[in-house]
Amino acid sequence: MRSDQGWLLALADIATTQWGLLTAAQAGEVGVSVQQLKRLADSGLLERLRHGVYRLYGTPESPDDLLRAEWLAFEPARRAGDRIADEVPLGVVSHRSAARLQGLGDLDADLYEFTVPRRRGTRSREVGLHVAQLHPRDWRLANGLPVTRPLRTVIDLAEARIDGGHLALIVRDAILGGDTTRAELAQHLRPFAHHYGAALGAGRLLVDSFIRVAGVPAGAGDLLRTPDPP
Incomplete structure (x- = not known):
């Protein structure tokens, strides 16, 4: 024994x-x-x-560690390495938790948020679940965990209608991090523009206003200052 x-x-x-x-x-x-x-x-x-x-x-x-523990609990019998080899792992860190994990903006994350492909329960009051079908292009690894990439994180948070001041910082950081561009964000944020004071469908104006609110940090070069070509 x-x-x-x-x-x-x-x-x-x-x-x-x-x-x-x-x-x-x-x-x-x-x-x-x-x-x-x-x-x-x-x-x-x-x-x-x-x-x-x-x-x-x-x-x-x-x-x-606590975020990792909650993620492991989704499929407790499977090893982490096997799970992240899946095309889309079960339970992808998303929304506020994804922003925090990737250093986007300065949102507080009072819940551990994950996106799952179908409705399911959880034993933890610390976990918030969102149901959506993610594509392989929607996620990446950050600190060893599957997390929605910055572009997808921005879209999720805009759909959840977080306040514009916080979203502006996340939009800026997503562009500066190289995951997305002003033009790509403008296209994806069109459905939410009117929720943030822009005209219906005015995604580009919304992104421009977010960048003005967030400001351009020293050393950012022309990435944020120069508009995308038409």
Whole structure:
């Protein structure tokens, strides 16, 4: 029979590929029972982050750990590496959480927000779920997690009608980061222009107004100052 040290080594093989985190379901696959997990947690060798997700002792803490734990809980039996190899992983970080994770604007993220392909429940009050069919081009990896790329994040937040001051900063940062352009954003924001004080369908005027509100940081060059060619 394995000792606690033996169980820990088996768990470490899982956790080292998942930011030091593991799920109870993954532990069960290597023979570690729920009771053994509890004993390891009570002894301080594991830290419980949420129901069914733990951090291995000695793993450096990260501001993203709770977001990662919630993501792991969507498919607790599957390893993170297998999930991010999917065309579109189940549970893509989105909306406010996507903006925060990618350093877009300065929105507070009081929920861990994800986009999922179909309606589903969650045991966590800290999670907000949005139902949409994402395409492979809609997401990328950020800090090891699948996240909606800046263009898609802007569209989602505009559809959710976050305030214009915050959205302006996110639009500016999305352009400066090179993920999208003024013209592309103008096209995608046309359906929401009238919600932000522009004329119906006036996506380009909306983007221009956002850039004026957000301002152009020093060293940004002409990326924001020069309009896209017609």
